[in-house]
Amino acid sequence: MVQAWHLVSRPEGTLTMENVELRDVPLPPLAEGQIHVRNHWLSVDPITRLRMRGDYQGAQPPFALGEPIGGVATGVVVESRSPLFSPGDRVKHQLGWRDEAVGAAELFGKLPDIDMPEQYFMHYMGVVGLTAWSGLVKVAEARAGDVAFISAAGGGVGSAAVQIAKILGLRVIGSAGGAEKCAFVRSIGADAVIDYKAPGGMEEKLRQVAPEGIDVYLDNVGGDHLDAALGLANTHARFAISGTVGNYDNGEAATLRNFSRVVGQNIRLQGYIAPREYGADMLAFQHQMAEWIASGRISICESVFEGLERTPEAFISIFTGSIAGKILVRL
Amino acid sequence: MVQAWHLVSRPEGTLTMENVELRDVPLPPLAEGQIHVRNHWLSVDPITRLRMRGDYQGAQPPFALGEPIGGVATGVVVESRSPLFSPGDRVKHQLGWRDEAVGAAELFGKLPDIDMPEQYFMHYMGVVGLTAWSGLVKVAEARAGDVAFISAAGGGVGSAAVQIAKILGLRVIGSAGGAEKCAFVRSIGADAVIDYKAPGGMEEKLRQVAPEGIDVYLDNVGGDHLDAALGLANTHARFAISGTVGNYDNGEAATLRNFSRVVGQNIRLQGYIAPREYGADMLAFQHQMAEWIASGRISICESVFEGLERTPEAFISIFTGSIAGKILVRL
Known part of the structure; x- marks a missing residue:
């Protein structure tokens, strides 16, 4: 069963569990040009709090009430009806707090061919x-x-x-x-x-x-x-x-x-x-960062919450602020 | 008789006439390396208010109580014991709210050889x-x-x-x-x-x-x-x-x-x-500005107070803010 976190009311101050709900969602048959991804990792980020405000004005729209919560995730393509992707490809996307995702190929980005764990591309490598x-x-x-x-x-x-x-x-x-x-x-x-x-x-x-x-x-x-x-x-x-x-x-x-x-x-x-501002520098930066990580000059700092159901808890911990390093959810 | 405005107490909020006093000052005989200048124009500027604070920390020191108030002025050399200046030279200096000034030649700057009224060099040309x-x-x-x-x-x-x-x-x-x-x-x-x-x-x-x-x-x-x-x-x-x-x-x-x-x-x-930051660009800027003024593309906006005794009034008018253009005192 595919599940996704939905926004059911807008938080005042810090997010609470009353503001969100984990719901089953239908997985429609794959249309031409779409791909189907199994998520391995979710990122929780402060920008998501801004998008929970109804009046947020930014590059991305605010979340609608009753709709799934977006956010950065990585995973692997399990089925493809797009010439851009093949099963097994490692991808990153913004379809958020869910265990599987289906969408137009344009909504997904292939991870670069650099030998690093996929979740790194949501923090130090991203x-x-x-x-x-x-x-x-x-x-x-x-x-x-x-x-x-x-x-x-x-x-x-x-x-x-x-x-x-x-x-x-x-x-x-x-x-x-x-x-x-x-x-x-x-x-x-x-x-x-x-x-x-x-x-x-x-x-x-x-x-x-x-x-x-x-x-x-x-x-x-x-x-x-x-x-x-x-x-x-x-x-x-x-x-x-x-x-x-x-x-x-x-x-x-x-x-x-x-x-x-x-x-x-x-x-x-x-x-x-x-x-x-600096998207054009990303690939060069990623190669430099991979070299720093591989040579031990940079240490990875991750704090991992296990399981989709712990996503809101992981998100809230950004703001309560006692956890070191990048906060991630592993599915 | 030479006169200069002195700071006698530190203002709280806006400067008042109680904070300043116009006093006679001695004009010592000219020492070697010094020049004697008759001021024609005084400029009143917000920075002077900052220097009236005893705790001011900036490029220039705060004014001492009982001492003359500094500030930008222009005038003409009437006597020189420096090889750098001759009588008749147009100069700018920071010796302030007074009708005549004597000091080391290094304290004075010769106005550039550009055909503009001297007070312009304290505003649009400065x-x-x-x-x-x-x-x-x-x-x-x-x-x-x-x-x-x-x-x-x-x-x-x-x-x-x-x-x-x-x-x-x-x-x-x-x-x-x-x-x-x-x-x-x-x-x-x-x-x-x-x-x-x-x-x-x-x-x-x-x-x-x-x-x-x-x-x-x-x-x-x-x-x-x-x-x-x-x-x-x-x-x-x-x-x-x-x-x-x-x-x-x-x-x-x-x-x-x-x-x-x-x-x-x-x-x-x-x-x-x-x-x-841009002192090196000053001369090139002055030539450009002189051209704009001479061709009528830029209009000069001056508000002039007549006489040394009106200097504090001119200064206060910067902050009360009803007068348009650069505020000057003509001696």
Whole structure:
């Protein structure tokens, strides 16, 4: 039986189990030009929370009530009526929180012919890795010797960024919540770690570990992290802003006490959505990342939930924030 | 008798006449390497308010209590004991709110040999013009067809930016306070003008005149203007942030409801201090600007206060904001 998670009501604040329902769905016979995929892995990502808002305006539409929840997944083609795919092909798609998927061949992308486990293409070998790499190299133009501050350094993008920044020759300061996650961030090479859950203000904590200021900031949380980074930014600091997980649940305003330093320090803040801006660099990046992983210079950090039924739990854990590394669901 | 304005107490909020005093100052005999200048024109600028704060940290030091107030002035050399200057040379300096100045030749800059009235070199032909031009061309990389939103369009930087943007082929929306100033902004070529003092929210006002969104924003006020610009920014919009006059008096935090659009729209915010970043372009810019002025493509907008004793009044009028164009004092 094919099953898919559906959105039955719109969450206020954090998603709850009342907002979603696992339902049986029909599997129609394959039409000409379609393929049938068995999913092996699902990715849970903050963007999904945005699409649960009825008024979301973005590259992808909001989810309709009573309809299946989309999201990134990988799997294998089991049946094909398209000349583009053959049974056995490894594919990635966005048809989401379900165990099998049927759709037009154009909705699926073949994984590149690089010898890496398929779920890696949903994090370090995919958009997550590209976001970390392009944020550092393309957006923030990080150079050896720079001091980089990386928010949510225990997460998917953050943990990739910490490791890439060390390879590039930067001094790296990461933030994470709780002793365990901080220890993890130090274990992957960060020179200093800030526990944002510990008592005290972010700006003071950052000043203690970066008395010389910061040159690069990778932001995917916003709020007090961004304000602290503005407070410690050196002249010509570059901020790469890839998302504000902290604001996804509540849509609150950014209050930035240090914003006026943007002028005096000639700071650049650049928002980016990596696959849209740097999609053309993806394959070259994937080959580079595969080499870093194969040679042991980059360690993979995955936290895996087992079974389709645990998908909402895995998703909620992004926001409650105690789990290190990329969060995945294995079917 | 030589006179200079002195800072006698630090203002809270807007400067008042209690904070300053016009005092006689001695004119020492000229030492070797010094020159003596008779000022013709004084410029009043927001940066002076920042330097009145005891804790100001910037490229220039804060003013000491009981000491003369610095600022930009132009005049003519009346006596020289330096090989660098001869009597009759036109010069610019930062010795401020006084009728005559004596100092080391290094403190003075000779005006370039371009046939324009000397006070123009304190606005359109100087840092004010360079800030407008470099903000549009270098920082925001404005292109013909872009829609530009220009804050404080009735002021020095803003009125220069409106006219330069029209020459570059942009659609231009300016903001100004009050019907008179708005009429002025329209008279220098803006396609639409927003009266920020009229009832209603800035974002809604901007949406009405820019339903297609904005591509370029020149910010020197911050606050609700910046938030409105974020709310209407198109994908890849570029913001050039040259100062936050609105915050100079009170140092308050920026509250930006629309900040999360930085990510989704790939917006770039770049702070800059034009003479520091683009000083090397100054002479080329001055020749270009002189050509625009001489050919009538750019109109000069000056508001002149007569006499040294009116300098504080001229300065305060920057912040109370009812006067159009660059504000100057003629001695």
